[in-house]
Amino acid sequence: MLVKQSIAIEDVRVPLKRKKTLDEAKVQQIAESIIDEGQLTPIQVRADGPGFVLVEGLHRLxxxxxxxxxxxxxxxxxxxxx
Structure with missing residues (x-):
């Protein structure tokens, strides 16, 4: 079972390959949704030394x-x- 936790954004590393898929329009749309409703779906990360590596949720992040x-x-x- 996955447990939701709050982590520092600065501790999340985004792989270069994943950064290339960033869509600024989608980021803006999600930002507006977060203002209205808050963050509804947690991102997924994996541990990597003292920080984390993004697995899912680039646009939310x-x-x-x-x-x-x-x-x-x-x-x-x-x-x-x-």
Missing amino acids: EALRVLGETSVEAYLVRARLH
């Missing part, structure tokens, strides 16, 4: 960053073993 938030609701997931 960036929307919160644009809004000046310092923390994000997140689920800590395990890395998949291949």
Whole structure:
């Protein structure tokens, strides 16, 4: 079972490959939704040393960053073993 926790946005690293998929219009739309309703869906991260690596939720994370938030609701997931 995933447990939601609040983590510092500055502790979340976004992989370069994932950053390339960023859509600014989508970030703006999500930011407006967060202003109205709050963050409804947590992002997913995995532990990486002292911080975290983003697994899912790039646009939500960036929307919160644009809004000046310092923390994000997140689920800590395990890395998949291949």
